[in-house]
Amino acid sequence: MLFQKYNCTACHQLYGLGGYLGPELTTTISQPGKGELFARAILKTGTQRMPDFKLRDEEIDAFIEFLKYVDATAITYKTKN
Numbered sequence: 001m002l003f004q005k006y007n008c009t010a011c012h013q014l015y016g017l018g019g020y021l022g023p024e025l026t027t028t029i030s031q032p033g034k035g036e037l038f039a040r041a042i043l044k045t046g047t048q049r050m051p052d053f054k055l056r057d058e059e060i061d062a063f064i065e066f067l068k069y070v071d072a073t074a075i076t077y078k079t080k081n
């Protein structure tokens with residue numbers, strides 16, 4: 001629901017669907033060199049190209065749980081790519 005509320009999909013893909021301005025997020029959590037802490041840092045402050053949504057800590061926690069779930073369930077997606 002938060003993913004829709006903040007329209008993350010305008011810039012990001014999940015399971016190959018969504019916008020192309022930012023990286024595909026399906027496997028951010030399991031990618032070497034990325035992972036949970038990396039994702040937390042970006043959600044907390046934004047970057048030059050990704051807006052700072054001023055997310056509350058609970059919202060960041062929820063996004064991390066969501067991304068972990070997506071990553072863990074993306075079996076077909078990982079096999080295809």
Ligand code: HEC
Pocket residue numbers: 003006007008009010011012021022023024025027028034038039042043047048049050051053063
């Ligand atoms: C205006 C476009 C835009 C929107 C909207 C946006 N992002 Fe991003 N996001 C980016 C860009 C661009 C990057 C790459 C970081 C960079 O290069 O500055 C990024 C990086 C990330 C990363 C790190 C991913 C990786 O694999 O490197 C995560 C996690 C992330 N965004 C989550 C979100 C979430 C959750 C939302 C919704 C709250 C969101 N983003 C909304 C543009 C956006």
